[in-house]
Amino acid sequence: MNYRNYQEFWDHYVYDHRDSRYLWLHFLGISSALVLMVMGLWQQSYELLWWAPVASFGSGWFGGLVFNKKVKFPITYLWWCLLSDYRLANFMIKGKMKGEIDRVLEPFEGKEGSRILH
Numbered sequence: 719m720n721y722r723n724y725q726e727f728w729d730h731y732v733y734d735h736r737d738s739r740y741l742w743l744h745f746l747g748i749s750s751a752l753v754l755m756v757m758g759l760w761q762q763s764y765e766l767l768w769w770a771p772v773a774s775f776g777s778g779w780f781g782g783l784v785f786n787k788k789v790k791f792p793i794t795y796l797w798w799c800l801l802s803d804y805r806l807a808n809f810m811i812k813g814k815m816k817g818e819i820d821r822v823l824e825p826f827e828g829k830e831g832s833r834i835l836h
Contacts, residue, residue, distance in 0.1 A: 747777020
């Protein structure tokens with residue numbers, strides 16, 4: 719899928735993370751990646767730094783496979799995906815992710831062929 723801008727990408731990203739199990743699994747992976755990055759920098763361990771993206775993207779791919787029945791490799795939108803991972807974590811910490819999911823889903827409830835539905 720081609721996105722015209724980041725907001726369009728973000729709406730699709732939120733739609734894909736609407737399952738709370740997937741959302742929490744990915745949040746756990748993102749949080750683990752942050753811990754690994756901090757520990758890697760603190761201990762000057764390149765091995766820990768290497769595992770950070772594995773934890774973050776690995777949890778996302780696993781959750782996508784198990785809960786969405788698909789896995790995407792976001793190489794085309796790698797930076798937007800990374801930004802969205804941390805934006806998702808921020809929304810979850812602030813307790814605003816459900817509202818964001820509702821915002822994305824609300825205009826399309828009961829409608830087929832929406833721009834974000836696959």
